[in-house]
Structures are given as structure tokens and as C-alpha cells.
Amino acid sequence: MTLPEPSAAPDPAATEPAGTVDLTIERPAHGGHFVARHEGRVVFVRHALPGERVRVRFTDTDDGASFWRADVVEVLESSPHRVTHPWPLADALFTAARGRSAVGGAEFGHIALDEQRRLKAAIFEEQLARLAKTGRTVTAEPARGEAADGLAWRTRAAFAVDAAGRLAMHLHRSHSVVPVREMPLAVPAINALRLWTLDLSGIERVDVAAPSGGGDPLVLLVPAAGTSPRRVAAVASSIDGASVGVLEPESGQVRRLTGRTWLQESVLGLDYRVTGAGFWQIHRGAPEALATAVLDGLQPAAGERIADLYAGAGLFTVPLARAVGPTGSVLSVEGSPGTSRDARRNLHGQDHVAIVQGRVDAVLGRWNEPLDAVLLDPPRAGAGKKVVRQILDASPRVVGYVSCDPASFARDLGYFLSAGWTLDTLRVFDLYPHTHHMESFARLLPPSA
Numbered sequence: 001m002t003l004p005e006p007s008a009a010p011d012p013a014a015t016e017p018a019g020t021v022d023l024t025i026e027r028p029a030h031g032g033h034f035v036a037r038h039e040g041r042v043v044f045v046r047h048a049l050p051g052e053r054v055r056v057r058f059t060d061t062d063d064g065a066s067f068w069r070a071d072v073v074e075v076l077e078s079s080p081h082r083v084t085h086p087w088p089l090a091d092a093l094f095t096a097a098r099g100r101s102a103v104g105g106a107e108f109g110h111i112a113l114d115e116q117r118r119l120k121a122a123i124f125e126e127q128l129a130r131l132a133k134t135g136r137t138v139t140a141e142p143a144r145g146e147a148a149d150g151l152a153w154r155t156r157a158a159f160a161v162d163a164a165g166r167l168a169m170h171l172h173r174s175h176s177v178v179p180v181r182e183m184p185l186a187v188p189a190i191n192a193l194r195l196w197t198l199d200l201s202g203i204e205r206v207d208v209a210a211p212s213g214g215g216d217p218l219v220l221l222v223p224a225a226g227t228s229p230r231r232v233a234a235v236a237s238s239i240d241g242a243s244v245g246v247l248e249p250e251s252g253q254v255r256r257l258t259g260r261t262w263l264q265e266s267v268l269g270l271d272y273r274v275t276g277a278g279f280w281q282i283h284r285g286a287p288e289a290l291a292t293a294v295l296d297g298l299q300p301a302a303g304e305r306i307a308d309l310y311a312g313a314g315l316f317t318v319p320l321a322r323a324v325g326p327t328g329s330v331l332s333v334e335g336s337p338g339t340s341r342d343a344r345r346n347l348h349g350q351d352h353v354a355i356v357q358g359r360v361d362a363v364l365g366r367w368n369e370p371l372d373a374v375l376l377d378p379p380r381a382g383a384g385k386k387v388v389r390q391i392l393d394a395s396p397r398v399v400g401y402v403s404c405d406p407a408s409f410a411r412d413l414g415y416f417l418s419a420g421w422t423l424d425t426l427r428v429f430d431l432y433p434h435t436h437h438m439e440s441f442a443r444l445l446p447p448s449a
């Protein structure tokens, strides 16, 4: 049976919590959910494990919907893979016992780390079978040097501020916020700032980024409407051990208050500059793991012409540019103006690299040069049929596909397979421990290869 996948956004008008029921959990589903059934209807349950008997509270119960959603509030028969959640605020059982729901961001924390990885591999395989109609056994690899408890890896964290001016986070799929006193998934440099001890009144959002290799973090403040510059400056001066800037969320522009507005990153011995609001992989080990997989998978040679699509600040463009050298070329395409500016700085002076800011489909639509290899790393929605068609039309000798979503990857892979391409190497990385997210790299080869 083909189950519907849960959509990202709830319809608040259609949500009517309706008490608790006891369910038996059948299997994992994509998106951090586990499948159960209630009176014939599919229920996507969070914070559960296959085989468990659980008491759940419904969170979405639209009569017309093909599935409902629910959160576990009590475990009646526990899986042997259930462990104590490392972060009480994100623990559904801990928070349900206090009459609340959990914050998002660690929805697999109740599962032993090795079982999280087995579940991720199984979900990946299921998406391949369902959407790409292909079979493949995968394993989810941890990042090099991953802590045994799977904590302290996030170099980026976004916080809200509650009505009392305290550092806070949103409850899952809710506008409600709760104060936080730590973020166990974040690298120590972020927790060391102890932002929860500060009076953040007048600030609406706080984004924190720390360089993967250590060094002072950068804190970006988004002031609430009407907050005076004096108040923002007072908050900034209360933050020790970090650069501080003001983020304009619409434009992504950052205004410096103290220190600098960018972070220095280093990957495989190459240096990068990333502005506070610009895209950068969030696991401290992700840039190295993914750049290594890309270089191994594409095997770029001197003189080749390569496209790096959805290029961000140039994480892959920089080593690709070095590999093809001045007799080759790299087309690096990024949609976000701020992140593309980072790429321009990171590739400054490299005349064989074209940094193009724009939508990938628009840029490929007017690109007439031959391409030997194409790398793509789209956002969660994937690349889509049009972009895959454009890549196929360029007839590269190899395509490298970095993905953060197994469903959109499997869908796009299906387009390549239908055109006679084959899936060669496939690596799945567990770069988001304690969450349902994963990252992958696939090497795809054309029919003639």
C-alpha cells in the first residue's frame, strides 16, 4: 500500500486535538514519523518506535485528511531500542508529563544511536524502492569523530525569545515558545555563551553560528518591531566572547555591532569565509565528509569543465576549481544573493570559475558550454524534472548528487534511471544525530559509461 507522506505545514484551522488513544506502532516513515492505524486510518506518530504499544495525543485530526498526526504521551510496551532522551525539553514523555509538547529538533533522541542509523537506512531504502523503483542496501555512516552520545555537533542554532526576554525555542509545529537553558546538540562554543542568562527583551530571534574548527561564534540579533537601536546595542554589549550583528531577515543583510560579520571556515586545508546569514552545512564534520565524497565520486581531472549547482558559499566549488586547474572551468550557481557573494569572495581571483547568482533552471537554460561533470546539492525540495532534464541534455560523463532529503532524491533519481542512467556509488551520512534527517551522496553514470 502506498501511504501519503505528511506535508510540512499544518492547517491550524483543521487541527482539533481530541484526547488520547492507545496504538501499536508498525514501521518508520519518512519525516520522523512512525506509522500506526486508528479505526482504519493511518496515523503518523512522533516519538515512537516500531513494535511499541503507546498512548498518543492527536495533534491533527482533520476529518477529510487521509492521515492524522499524533505524539506519544506514554509508552505502554517499550522497544528495546528506547533510551533516555538526552534533552528533556525535546523529550515527548518528559514534557507530556508536565502538560506540554516537546520542542522540535531532536525527535529521534529517545532512540539508541545505532538504531537511529538503522532506521534512517531503512527509510532511505524504502524511498528508493517507492519513488525510484530501485533496490539498494544502504548504511548510514556517522561523521568522522562523532561523539559516542551523538551530541555537540551543531555549528548553527536559531532561538526565539519569550515574552519575558529569555532565550527560547518553538514547540514543534507551533508558535508557542518555551525558555531554554542549553542546546545539547550545539557545539560547546555556542553553549559557552550562556545566552539564556541574558535579558533579550526587544529581540525577536537570535541566530548563532560557530566556526567548525573552533573560534569565537557570531550572534545575529533580529530586533522586534519598534526596538530602539540603544536597546539592541545594550543586548549586544551583554554578549561576551562572540561577534554580534543585526540581521535583517528579509534581505539577509547583516549589520555589524561588535567583532566581525563573518566566520572563517577551513575544509580539507582550504579556507572559506561565510557571512553570518549565509548557508553553511550545520554539522561540524559535514563539510569535510561531503567534500571528500564529492571529490571521490566525481574524480575531477585537470582541464575538465564542471558545474556546481546549488553551490552555496562554494564549499565544493573551491576544491573542484583546484582539481580542474586553470585549463579547466567551474560554473558555480547559487540562488541566494548573500550566499553567492560569499562564493564570489571565496573564489576571488580564480578566472576559470564563473560564479553566477540565479535560479539553477534559468542559468542552465542559457548555458551553452559543454560540461564534463555536474554536481548538484539542492534544498529539501530536490532539483525536479526540469533541472534533471537540463543536466541530461548537457551529457556529462558523471553526475554527483548531494541530497538532504531521501524522498526528493529518490524522485529525481527515478528521472535519471528512466533516461537509462545508473546509480553507481551511494553513500548515506548520519550528519544530524537525534533528528530524522540525513544526507547522501550519489554518483550517477550515463548509459554509455
Ligand SMILES: C[S@@+](CC[C@H](N)C(=O)[O-])C[C@H]1O[C@@H](n2cnc3c(N)ncnc32)[C@H](O)[C@@H]1O
Pocket (backbone or CB within 6 Å): 279, 280, 281, 310, 311, 312, 313, 314, 315, 316, 333, 334, 335, 336, 339, 358, 359, 360, 361, 377, 378, 379, 404
Ligand atoms: C543544501 S544547500 C547546499 C549549498 C552548498 N552546496 C553547500 O554544501 O554548502 C542548497 C543551496 O541552494 C540554494 N538554492 C535553493 N534553491 C535554488 C535554486 N532554485 N537555484 C539556485 N540556488 C538555489 C540555497 O540558497 C542553498 O544555498
